[in-house]
Amino acid sequence: RKEVEQDPGPFNVPEGATVAFNCTYSNSASQSFFWYRQDCRKEPKLLMSVYSSGNEDGRFTAQLNRASQYISLLIRDSKLSDSATYLCVVFHYGGSQGNLIFGKGTKLSVKP
Amino acid sequence: DAEITQSPRHKITETGRQVTLACHQTWNHNNMFWYRQDLGHGLRLIHYSYGVQDTNKGEVSDGYSVSRSNTEDLPLTLESAASSQTSVYFCASSRDRVNEQFFGPGTRLTVL
Numbered sequence: 001r002k003e004v005e006q007d008p009g010p011f012n013v014p015e016g017a018t019v020a021f022n023c024t025y026s027n028s029a030s031q032s033f034f035w036y037r038q039d040c041r042k043e044p045k046l047l048m049s050v051y052s053s054g055n056e057d058g059r060f061t062a063q064l065n066r067a068s069q070y071i072s073l074l075i076r077d078s079k080l081s082d083s084a085t086y087l088c089v090v091f092h093y094g095g096s097q098g099n100l101i102f103g104k105g106t107k108l109s110v111k112p
Numbered sequence: 113d114a115e116i117t118q119s120p121r122h123k124i125t126e127t128g129r130q131v132t133l134a135c136h137q138t139w140n141h142n143n144m145f146w147y148r149q150d151l152g153h154g155l156r157l158i159h160y161s162y163g164v165q166d167t168n169k170g171e172v173s174d175g176y177s178v179s180r181s182n183t184e185d186l187p188l189t190l191e192s193a194a195s196s197q198t199s200v201y202f203c204a205s206s207r208d209r210v211n212e213q214f215f216g217p218g219t220r221l222t223v224l
Contacts (some may be wrong), residue, residue: 087155104154
């Protein structure tokens, strides 16, 4: 089982739609969770951290379920500018003293 | 403004040549990382450093080396470039291990 698995995508949605991405992680000792956004041919950038109680940033809502080892990202009222690849990222201390583990990403395309 | 830069942004080289990719950050971050990103694999960690004179192997370190002689720089060297090392390389830095990594703009390397 891969350490971080995401919906394969791509997701093609119309402007204004609500879209949800899911992610599962295999290491129950994982301590920190993030969603990164990567635009085409650009570097990844932090979108938001994910907290145990769930958190919201404008149109974006992140949820964490530690019991199920599951993370989600909900985007409401999608904009054309939301088109990008969304990376689920998990941190845990491992044999290499701990590093971020990146999922392969889910591609979102928002159409007019 | 603090930043992280990579050079060159694009490079074409031949099999067997030694190649060095530069990474420079002005945040004074202790932690620096090198990743490669390929279709179907996502971001994979090559090497990382938690401070001056500290270097560690990541998931895909074979054929690569790094050195950390100061806080600002972590150059990545391909000892003898192979076609399998054709990829996009991202450098990143972070203030501490559990939090956000800031990525450079990437270097697109082609090995012929």
